[in-house]
Amino acid sequence: GENVEQHPSTLSVQEGDSAVIKCTYSDSASNYFPWYKQELGKGPQLIIDIRSNVGEKKDQRIAVTLNKTAKHFSLHITETQPEDSAVYFCAASYGGSQGNLIFGKGTKLSVKP
Amino acid sequence: DAGITQSPRHKVTETGTPVTLRCHQTENHRYMYWYRQDPGHGLRLIHYSYGVKDTDKGEVSDGYSVSRSKTEDFLLTLESATSSQTSVYFCATRGADRGETQYFGPGTRLLVL
Numbered sequence: 001g002e003n004v005e006q007h008p009s010t011l012s013v014q015e016g017d018s019a020v021i022k023c024t025y026s027d028s029a030s031n032y033f034p035w036y037k038q039e040l041g042k043g044p045q046l047i048i049d050i051r052s053n054v055g056e057k058k059d060q061r062i063a064v065t066l067n068k069t070a071k072h073f074s075l076h077i078t079e080t081q082p083e084d085s086a087v088y089f090c091a092a093s094y095g096g097s098q099g100n101l102i103f104g105k106g107t108k109l110s111v112k113p
Numbered sequence: 114d115a116g117i118t119q120s121p122r123h124k125v126t127e128t129g130t131p132v133t134l135r136c137h138q139t140e141n142h143r144y145m146y147w148y149r150q151d152p153g154h155g156l157r158l159i160h161y162s163y164g165v166k167d168t169d170k171g172e173v174s175d176g177y178s179v180s181r182s183k184t185e186d187f188l189l190t191l192e193s194a195t196s197s198q199t200s201v202y203f204c205a206t207r208g209a210d211r212g213e214t215q216y217f218g219p220g221t222r223l224l225v226l
Contacts, residue, residue, distance in 0.1 A: 043219050089156065
């Protein structure tokens with residue numbers, strides 16, 4: 001069945017450094033790849049997404065890259081700040097028009113001041 | 114914020130009792146989803162709805178049922194709760210005109226003793 005692998009499961013960086021989280025997916029028909037940030041006790045919030053007709057997308061300090069051939073996509077956070085500390089989830093679409101998502105298991109990012 | 118509320122936010126119940134969780138949205142989104150979140154498993158889809166009275170199973174549907182009699186409400190029922198259903202439950206919605214973006218509610222923390 002469909003699967004999304006996410007690495008690493010935990011990531012610790014110093015404030016100001018960059019952080020990279022990587023995901024791979026199995027369904028070659030996937031065409032939508034969102035990233036969510038989840039703070040403690042809250043629901044996941046969309047931070048950036050990318051569709052299969054685009055290779056890279058940026059929004060201020062965050063960027064996502066997509067390699068459809070290799071079925072890889074990655075989240076890049078530059079100039080990290082303590083408020084970036086959270087759990088990040090990648091996801092990939094499946095199931096055609098229903099827009100269902102399958103999620104990675106999450107990466108806990110800690111940014112040390 | 115897509116105007117999603119979940120109730121109750123916390124619940125403690127005993128094994129064998131029925132439990133109903135409610136998701137309410139004010140965005141007139143067509144699609145609604147129920148996920149469970151457990152350590153080490155990320156977010157897993159339980160059931161989803163693609164319109165009033167139209168529902169389908171997700172990855173982990175055993176022991177759960179859903180109903181959607183109005184656009185704004187999506188109910189998740191545990192017919193006879195078990196300890197393995199202790200989890201955090203998230204509702205999500207997606208509008209037909211917004212592509213595949215899903216927006217999440219704040220979650221319901223359920224403990225089955």
